[in-house]
Amino acid sequence: MDGRTRSWWGWGNVEDAVTGRERAELTRRAAELLPDADLTAHEPPPVESFGVRPSRIQAPPALAALASEDIRDRLAHSHGQAFRDVVRALLGRLPHVPDLVVRPTTEEHVVQVLEWCGEAGVAVIPFGGGTSVVGGVEPRVGDDYAGVVSLDLTSMDRVLEVDTTSRAALIEAGALGPHLERQLRPQGHTLRFFPQSFEFSTLGGWLATRAGGHFATHLTHIDDLTASLRVVTPAGLVETRRLPASGAGPSPDRMFLGSEGSLGVITRAWVRLQDRPRWRTGASVAFTDHEAGVEAVRALAQSGLNPANCRLLDPVEAFLNAGSPTAVLVLGFESADHPVDAWLDRALELCRDHGGSLTEPPRRTDTSAASAGARTEAADTWRSSFLRMPYQRDALAAQGMIVETFETACTWDRFAALRAAVDAAAQDAMRQVGATGVVTCRFTHVYPDGPAPYFGVYAAGRWGGTVEQWDEIKQAVSEALIAGGGTITHHHAVGRDHRPWYDRQRPDLFAAALRAGKKVLDPEGILNPGAVVDPAR
Known part of the structure; x- marks a missing residue:
């Protein structure tokens, strides 16, 4: 994190919080949008005011050096990053605090943690980077457990192997986005997976939540980039075979993708890489009629052009984030293999067919040239706002x-x-x-x-x-x-916040099969209780 300090109550780094002129401008826009709002600012309370109870559990000697009872550390691991998480922290309302934060440095440590917690009746919440916005990392587990451990894998963050021939890498699950990309850069590769939480979330978290990246079309979900997984469960180790594709029955990877640590702890994964893009081009397109913009985006999505960026903002969203009075489409293409000007030209034709107009000339970039890193003004504005x-x-x-x-x-x-x-x-x-x-x-x-x-x-x-x-x-x-x-x-x-509606969305027999799978993999029901599927205890 380059020496910066993670906020224990809110998003990101303390040094990057909104202050000064940026805060004044943000407040001005909010007041313009909602003139009756009381915009008095409130500060977070001191951590000592939370009255966090002493830990109810003690790590065994073999794990003691990896465990933290620090109050600030425990509070930071007591919640995710949803609006309700942030406000509850500001109000001093964080009732569910883990007893210990444990940071394994090896897969064997993970095995030891699950063995200890299974025997002691302690719930284990895999934490990832803690950016869940659905209660996925909150230790809201009820009173059936002797204690709660927040399992933080960010010390397991290495790229272990790179297969340049097949363009794939074996990476530990605790790698945060920027550290992962720094390790791939020397070989000219990228995972090309950039969620909004990129700086503060981990590969394991992306896999466990079936996260979506920044790119709008083609290889949008982490599922598309997953070649194989290695998962530690209370019942044993699961390691899937790395293949480009397979028709051999239901995919075992799919069982753990999206399981949110309720079936096992993902410790490493083979992921599919791409060459770093050389050619980029993009433009910003305005639509006075938002519905026409929707139709233009549908035409783009069905065209086979596969833009990297295809974000349509309605007029209010565009005003809040870019100061635009109309709907705005931020459009972009990139490639490591060939110039993409023709793709953008055709995309702009489709936009004009639906009443779209350019807000500025397109910017076309060859990163081998002096203009390396250039983007369109609109794309820069959107990226900064994003x-x-x-x-x-x-x-x-x-x-x-x-x-x-x-x-x-x-x-x-x-x-x-x-x-x-x-x-x-x-x-x-x-x-x-x-x-x-x-x-x-x-x-x-x-x-x-x-x-x-x-x-x-x-x-x-x-x-x-x-x-x-x-x-x-x-x-x-x-x-x-x-x-x-x-x-x-x-x-x-x-997580826990979407459970009532997820339970209605998924078929009943599938839910029964999922519960049976959890019983086999997690017989004591210690893994992330309440997220995705309930344990049979």
Whole structure:
């Protein structure tokens, strides 16, 4: 982290928090959008004020040097990074704190932790980088356990092997995004997987949550980049065979992808690499009619052009993040093999067919030339906004605003009705809880058969009650997503917060098979209880 300090209560690094001119401008925009909002800023309480109880458990001697009882460390591992997590920390409400944080440095340590916890009746919460926004790392496990261990694998962060011929790498699960990429760079490779949490999340976390990366089309989910897994379970080790493809029965990798540490602890994985891109080109396209922009994006998704970036922001989202009064499509292409100008030219033709117009000339980049690293102004603006969003969310949350997102995926034929239903549900819920606000929509990923809409809620909340206000809004929109034929999550995972709707989305017999699988792999039910699937205890 280059000497910077991770925040124990909010997003990212303390040194990168929103302050000064940036905070003043953010507050100004919020006041312009919601003139009745009380934007008084509140500071996080001191960690000593939480009254964290002493640890109920003690690590065995072989693991003692890896275990931490430090209060700040335990508080930082008591929650994820959802809006409700951040606000509860600001309000001093973190009731579920792990007894120990354990940082293994080898796979054998992981085996020892699971053996000890299984025998002692201690729950184990694999933590990853702690960026879950669905309660996936919160030790909310009930009273059936002697204690809770937060298992932090970030000390297991090496690239162990690179197969340049097959273009693949064996990487330990605790590798954070930037460290992973630094290790691949000398060979000219990249995993090319950049979620918004990239700086603070791990490979194992991406795998365990079936995360989605930054790129809008083609190889969007970590599933697409997974060649094989190595998983430590309480019942033993599972290691899958590395193959380009196989038709030999159901995929064992798929059993653990998305299991959120409830079936086993992913310790390493073979992942598919790509050569670092040389050619890039991009443009920003404005649409005065958002629905026309949606149709343009559908045409792009079904064209086979596979843009790397294809993010459509509705007018409110575009105003908040880029100051634009119209809907904006941020479009980009890249390749390590060939120039991509022709792909962008054809994409712009499709946009013009639907009423789109360029906001600036396209920027075309060859990274072997002096212009290396250049991007379009719009792409730079969007990228900067994209990375600053969580920090800005924290700042506004501390000023009594409700600032949160929810995401889904649906087929193109259902999108218009689903968006209308979600907007109506959110607006009605805001009225019910006394919060005035707006609902925004952008596309993060698009597929030939449908988009992944990412909705945002920006509302003037009531300080001290914004968690409860948000919970009511979340309940309403989640019901609308399921009723409208969408998924409860496209890439944010299930955790504990999405469980009620995930349980309705998945087929009953599949749920029974999943519970049976957990009983075999985790017979004592110690792994991440309550996330994805309940243990049979």
